[in-house]
Amino acid sequence: MDLSLANPPNLHLSLTKSLSSPFRFRKPLPFFTSSVSHPRVYSSITSYYHPIKAQSLNQTNTPTDADDDDDGFILEDVPHLTNFLPDLPTYPNPLKYSQAYAIVKNTFVSPEDVLAQQIVVQKGSPRGVHFRRAGPREKVYFKSEEVRACIVTCGGLCPGINTVIREIVCGLNHMYGVHNILGIEEGYKGFYSKNTMELNPKVVNDIHKRGGTILKTSRGGHDTKKIVDNIQDRGINQVYIIGGDGTQKGAAAIYEEVEKRCLPVAVAGIPKTIDNDIAVIDKSFGFDTAVEEAQRAINAAHVEVESVENGVGIVKLMGRYSGFIAMFATLASRDVDCCLIPESPFYLEGQGGLFEFIQQRLKENGHVVIVLAEGAGQEYVSQSVNATEEKDASGNKLLLDIGLWLTQKVKDHFTMSKKMAINMKYIDPTYMIRAVPSNAYDNIYCTLLAQSAVHGAMAGYSGFTVGPVNSRHAYIPIGRVTEATNVVKLTDRMWARLLASTN
Numbered sequence: 001m002d003l004s005l006a007n008p009p010n011l012h013l014s015l016t017k018s019l020s021s022p023f024r025f026r027k028p029l030p031f032f033t034s035s036v037s038h039p040r041v042y043s044s045i046t047s048y049y050h051p052i053k054a055q056s057l058n059q060t061n062t063p064t065d066a067d068d069d070d071d072g073f074i075l076e077d078v079p080h081l082t083n084f085l086p087d088l089p090t091y092p093n094p095l096k097y098s099q100a101y102a103i104v105k106n107t108f109v110s111p112e113d114v115l116a117q118q119i120v121v122q123k124g125s126p127r128g129v130h131f132r133r134a135g136p137r138e139k140v141y142f143k144s145e146e147v148r149a150c151i152v153t154c155g156g157l158c159p160g161i162n163t164v165i166r167e168i169v170c171g172l173n174h175m176y177g178v179h180n181i182l183g184i185e186e187g188y189k190g191f192y193s194k195n196t197m198e199l200n201p202k203v204v205n206d207i208h209k210r211g212g213t214i215l216k217t218s219r220g221g222h223d224t225k226k227i228v229d230n231i232q233d234r235g236i237n238q239v240y241i242i243g244g245d246g247t248q249k250g251a252a253a254i255y256e257e258v259e260k261r262c263l264p265v266a267v268a269g270i271p272k273t274i275d276n277d278i279a280v281i282d283k284s285f286g287f288d289t290a291v292e293e294a295q296r297a298i299n300a301a302h303v304e305v306e307s308v309e310n311g312v313g314i315v316k317l318m319g320r321y322s323g324f325i326a327m328f329a330t331l332a333s334r335d336v337d338c339c340l341i342p343e344s345p346f347y348l349e350g351q352g353g354l355f356e357f358i359q360q361r362l363k364e365n366g367h368v369v370i371v372l373a374e375g376a377g378q379e380y381v382s383q384s385v386n387a388t389e390e391k392d393a394s395g396n397k398l399l400l401d402i403g404l405w406l407t408q409k410v411k412d413h414f415t416m417s418k419k420m421a422i423n424m425k426y427i428d429p430t431y432m433i434r435a436v437p438s439n440a441y442d443n444i445y446c447t448l449l450a451q452s453a454v455h456g457a458m459a460g461y462s463g464f465t466v467g468p469v470n471s472r473h474a475y476i477p478i479g480r481v482t483e484a485t486n487v488v489k490l491t492d493r494m495w496a497r498l499l500a501s502t503n
């Protein structure tokens with residue numbers, strides 16, 4: 001079987017072979033139509049998947065019945081420029097001549113390499129969903145001197161954004177000899193309303209040591225048509241988009257427009273979010289750094305409350321809809337008595353309520369530390385302050401301050417009940433955990449992400465996201481990472497570990 005998409009001359013051969021291949025594909029519902037009828041319509045950025053029962057394509061692109069012995073293998077593929085530009089020429093990958101890669105046994109990823117989404121399986125279970133493995137391909141679809149790339153960063157900050165920018169620039173330059181790279185300033189709106197900056201290895205040399213993004217970022221302002229007009233006007237043919245779920249939806253919209261206009265433009269999404277709420281990928285970059293930084297706040301709270309009588313420490317951490325930062329920071333710390341996250345409802349009064357728990361811990365231990373994700377208990381705050389729902393420029397709901405609300409509630413409870421006098425220490429390190437530079441682990445992770453994106457774009461994939469799936473980097477259809485939000489599963493063992501660690 002041959003999964004090669006990177007080789008038009010062999011295309012028919014590939015597809016003919018795949019006729020008898022045991023691969024099942026998952027086909028998108030066509031919410032946009034390709035102007036060119038081409039077998040690679042299997043590739044998808046849409047969020048609308050429906051699995052087709054054992055099916056393959058013949059050369060006229062008509063679904064035919066396939067063998068029943070495919071073991072339930074599904075490839076969720078990413079789009080390729082040849083979907084709508086079948087005659088694009090190819091070139092040998094310059095890495096072939098790289099001294100650094102000279103001793104590598106397999107410099108290029110085999111077109112047949114795929115990664116399984118589920119690696120814990122039972123005997124006899126279907127082989128399930130697979131993604132294309134990321135990495136350099138033997139043939140590329142761009143001449144180095146003709147590449148005009150751009151990078152944009154959108155949404156909230158996250159440790160490691162500058163490292164990703166640096167490694168895209170250095171990867172393009174050192175591995176592929178690309179010299180023409182533009183930084184788009186201030187997010188999506190920067191395409192049509194801001195300046196650009198020339199990026200080269202010298203300009204980005206030190207930026208990984210700094211938090212934030214040298215390109216600046218923003219929310220809102222995504223105007224697909226204006227953005228693609230601008231891409232066209234500037235002659236850009238590779239677009240690297242770093243951002244969270246909203247940004248990736250924007251990247252999908254840009255790719256759709258690129259496809260509609262039949263532009264030879266590779267659109268690569270690099271997922272970014274401090275909340276670790278992006279589906280499919282193992283973990284988002286910067287998350288580790290943020291958890292590490294959160295330890296400092298928890299340590300401070302612990303030191304404070306341990307040093308006074310009846311000390312109650314509350315630490316508020318980021319996490320809009322997902323409590324991953326709070327959960328991992330709690331698990332790592334061992335000083336936390338209670339972790340409140342959006343996924344796990346809680347109540348204050350009565351038996352089993354938070355007040356009772358605090359009182360009990362104070363009696364037993366003399367102090368208590370509570371870690372609180374910002375998205376937890378939002379319903380209580382909105383009821384009590386009668387707030388109207390406000391949104392940010394991207395349409396995300398603005399959260400109410402659960403930290404201050406809970407702090408006041410706990411204080412009021414103990415004052416009014418006269419049961420014991422407490423010493424409240426409230427720490428809100430919110431932005432501090434995401435404004436720091438990335439740690440060593442995240443720096444390496446960011447490098448791999450950036451290089452995977454560069455290899456994918458050079459290989460002609462477009463409208464894809466990169467990310468680790470079971471520790472190996474994959475090209476993932478954008479729709480797959482935006483269709484759902486990754487949340488803490490209370491039925492998983494990790495949450496049980498947390499409950500065990502906090503007693």
Ligand SMILES: Nc1ncnc2c1ncn2[C@@H]1O[C@H](COP(=O)(O)OP(=O)(O)OP(=O)(O)O)[C@@H](O)[C@H]1O
Pocket residue numbers: 154155156157187188189218219220221222243244245246247248249250251253272273274275393394396
């Ligand atoms: N459905 C969408 N279609 C097109 N563009 C979108 C969509 N949702 C969001 N965007 C754009 O993506 C950019 C970033 O979105 P948002 O502010 O939601 O942050 P994000 O990428 O989700 O990152 P994070 O949540 O981690 O801060 C904004 O410019 C916004 O206009």
Ligand SMILES: O=P(O)(O)OC[C@H]1O[C@](O)(CO)[C@@H](O)[C@@H]1O
Pocket residue numbers: 156157219244273274275318319320374392399434
């Ligand atoms: O930067 P802003 O607009 O204040 O947004 C903060 C939000 O961004 C995130 O860091 C990522 O979505 C959330 O955890 C937080 O609620």
Ligand SMILES: [Mg+2]
Pocket residue numbers: 155244245246
């Ligand atoms: Mg988001």
